[in-house]
Amino acid sequence: MATKSAEHHAVPIIPINPPEFRETVKDSENSGYIYLSIHRIMLDDYKKAVISDYHKKKDNDQLSSNLSRPTCKRLKEECLVALQSRTLKKDEKIIRDFFNNCNESNDYSSCIRKFERDKFKPLDNFISGETDVRDERNVEILAWLIGFNPRPYDYRIDYSSTTGHVDIEKIEDVKEKLEQDKLENEITEVTSLIFGNTSKRVPLTKYGIDIIVLLITIIGGVGLSMRNANIEKNTTAYICTSKLAKKYHLSNKCHGLNNCKSEIISTTIASAKEREKTLCEIER
Structure with missing residues (x-):
């Protein structure tokens, strides 16, 4: 069995997809055809961006020893470290999907500790370049461990034009x-x-x-x-000319006019309102 060298930088050969694929995917979502195929092709760009970012950070000594010289045991340990030090809200779904015995109410650290070490083997092989990875959950967990952004995968982003850094504000x-x-x-x-x-x-x-x-x-x-x-301009109203009178009336026989000691005149509702009169409570 071939052993992995510390200087091994083999990157899986993943095709870079033309921009028209990213344009077509929007139409495919609406029409319902070839969407899954295009989604898979575009996901390859994301995988390539993540693994390229991993090797770039490794060459620049920006990764922990667990990630620089990964084994199944070290990857599991690094997940516990990352959980305590660099987990964002958006990473919780990545963690739940990878450690499939987790749910929102569980303690993620407990889930990681119970996770079988051998299940990190596909991720270990993907990092080393020995095999490609078809389960996108391995790609997402690596993106979380190395701090790749933007994560998780978003089909609207052209990952083929980036080495691992995208202007989030521009997006x-x-x-x-x-x-x-x-x-x-x-x-x-x-x-x-x-x-x-x-x-x-x-x-x-x-x-x-x-x-x-x-x-x-x-x-x-x-x-x-x-x-x-x-x-209101064409409807007759009746008011008492007394300065104390505050109401207008729709009928000159309204009982509210019985106490008027001054002259009762006819006008319009609009004119009465201009004089700050309000409708008599009896006629409401």
């Missing part, structure tokens, strides 16, 4: 711009649907439906307000 900026563009397009489309060009077919996503409800509410509210104002 978030792009995602934010895409969401903003999507929202602006839907506002334009829904507005066109309501005010004109109704022959255009508009995809009603969650944003679109929310916008339609908002526009209908605004338009309906404005229309109702205008209608009410017109009614």
Whole structure:
């Protein structure tokens, strides 16, 4: 059996995939065909980026001895070290998936200690370059151990253009711009649907439906307000001319006018409201 040398840097031969694969995957998710194949091809870019980052850090003495000279025993020990010193919230799913006897309520350290040492063999072989690894959980656990970013795997990221470091802020900026563009397009489309060009077919996503409800509410509210104002300008009201009188009345026979010691005059509801009069409680 061949032994691993300390200077062994064999990197598994993994194809670098053209950008069109990363574009096609978005359409494949919607159409339902060839998605799994493309996902597998793109995952190869991620594997290559992770293992390349491992060897780069190893050459620069940035890894612990457990990772620089890995064995099944040392990899298990390194998992316990990483758990205590460099585990982020996003790493919890990676840990649960790899140590498959874990769940959210369990103590991860206990899961790792109970994990059979021989199960690290595929990861050990992958690191050394002796064999490729088909179970992506091994790739993710290595990404966690060496601090590779961005992790876990995200199909929207072009891993073939990086050696292990991606500008996270740039990615978030792009995602934010895409969401903003999507929202602006839907506002334009829904507005066109309501005010004109109704022959255009508009995809009603969650944003679109929310916008339609908002526009209908605004338009309906404005229309109702205008209608009410017109009614008030043309509806007769009666008020007492006394300075103490605070109400207007819809009937000149309202009992609220019985106590008026001054003149009772007719006006409109709109005019009465301008004089800061409010509707008589009897007529509410």
